[in-house]
Amino acid sequence: MRLIVILSVLYSLLSPVQAAVMLIYHHVAADTPRVSSVTADEFRQHLQYLQDNNFAVIGLDELIAQLKQGKPIADNAVVITFDDSFENNYTTAHPILMEFGYPYTIFISPGSIDNRVGPVLSWDQVRQMAADGVLVANHAMNHEHMTRLEPGETEADWLARIEQNILSAEQRIKQETGQNHQWLAYPYGEFNNKLETLIEKLGFVGIGQQSGAIGHSTLLTRIPRYPAAGQYADLANLAQKLRTLAFDITDYLSANQQISDNPPTLRLRLNVTDFLRNQLRCYAGPEALEPKWLTDNTFEVTASKPLNHGRSRYNCTAPSLGKKGYFYWYSQPWLNN
Template sequence: MLNRALAAGLLVLAPLPAWSDLVVLQYHHISDQTPASTSTSPELFEAHLERIRTLGLEVEPLESATRAALGGELNDQEQVAITFDDAYASVWTTAAPLLEEYGYPYTIFVNTDAVGTRGYMTWEQLKQARQRDGVTVANHSHDHGHLARRPDESQQAWRQRARASLDQAQSILEERLGKTAPMFAYPYGEYDSALEAMMDKRGWLAFGQQSGAIGEMSDASRLPRFPMATAFGQLDGLDDKLRSRALPVDAAALPDGIVDDNPPTLTMTLPDNLRSEALNCFASGQGRMTLEPDRQQVTVRAPEPFSSRRFRYNCTYPAGEGRFYWFSQQWVDLSRPED
């Protein structure tokens, strides 16, 4: 994805600050016996942990590190947080022993209705996990349903459905495990502005599945994570992700990603010290997009409509010292069938 020859030739106008942002890694299964789209092989997962250690990166608890990144408090500290969605059994049997060996904290986002069923952690395992230093359990909804409002759904019906899933899961987690961190991971990474408002009202940090680092201009209700399934987590691109920075655009001013026109148009404003011609943006499955710059404002649009429910625009910009600013806009076409 990164055009290094172009990056080398298009330097920024002024030196960029040396501060760092938070990189959050997202995993599901740690297994080579489960669906490839959501699985990371145990060998690759351990290689990730070893690479983090080799690079000298700090692995921190998700909540405190996220708040520090949003507050612009990391300075030159390069930090990583590790997360798992769905509380699959392999998180406990395979990932947890490795993480304990490395001494790395991590967060498990739990969809409570699945706990104890085949292929998932049990409540006893989650309780044992919570008792270990550095392990956090947080909300991933009750039923793992698609929580964005459906096209044929009334506002009242949607609100009742979404609130029930969020609050039932939170109630069960607190009843079973005690006080739970004020964090949420959107099922399938899907959200809309109304769902974001629910997160803000509850004071929850909310995480998607779009790639990128978390920085001072990120939005607490649509926080990025790097998906690390085997297809996306290969070692040849890992350093770029682990040492990436958040593209300094105001995330709160960007669209929530619900598609009105397909392909959608994305417009964002770069800060004065970044040159629009050094920005590279790619559309899922369609390659590099043509930029339409107007001074610091940049507009991108994929050349063809998408046939999938979810897709992304990913943008990178050289940040110096071999690092990249990284930004991803997830799009959701609600007219497409749910998974």
């Protein structure tokens, strides 16, 4: 393991900056909520853009293997994923993806399928997708808010319940498809440090909904994804996100999604080799945040006012010195329950 880490560091020093981008879709339809939808025409345009601009669309299994083994990431690598088990993933998106020959992953909630909660896939459809090469992975049993304790529940009880939830959903997917990837896409993109610790203990990979590119320093308990629906379905917007890089973060000093202080402080230690410190820009919604550099490679940012209830983010970017037209991008998700 130590040799792999050393080789990965040496490779990063001798090679161009490497990063992958993962996209998240939900509905592919014209009659579903716009905030979580792309039309079939928009989706086809996205895939055509990837093809026309020579992006390397790879399976999530390939990316995870590269990250775990310290192997090079293909230049301009893109991973396509879907959340929430919607039937239009099979009826509309699947034929288009098969036409392009692109691999992709669906994150499903087995309980929602078992109980037919909403316009969801059937197990027959899931099995057909799996037979066609689609990767089927875990989105919790019933798409729960996983960080929330139930009334009267202790933290130990919560951890036991969540562990059972994750393992039961994984077993159900294995029973129906034969697949057992041990990847969990957090419902609503919600997680905290304790949930990340549990994911690591179980040997799973945790995948969020915060924006950002993916590199070899990305934590395997909080892999980011870019939304590609609603306001983000615009091709010009998507094209910019596809050309982003992952900051080389060496320590997440203050980055627990579930906040205790409000406004929260984001504090990161990172390698500052391919961007200028004075070009780092951070935002909390429309508010520009002034990064405070504590050392040559450690900075922090804090919003000027408390965050609203629910989910929010700080976004930090900086232009790459070595890869023209590319920006580093990190999104810190916050959860204020």
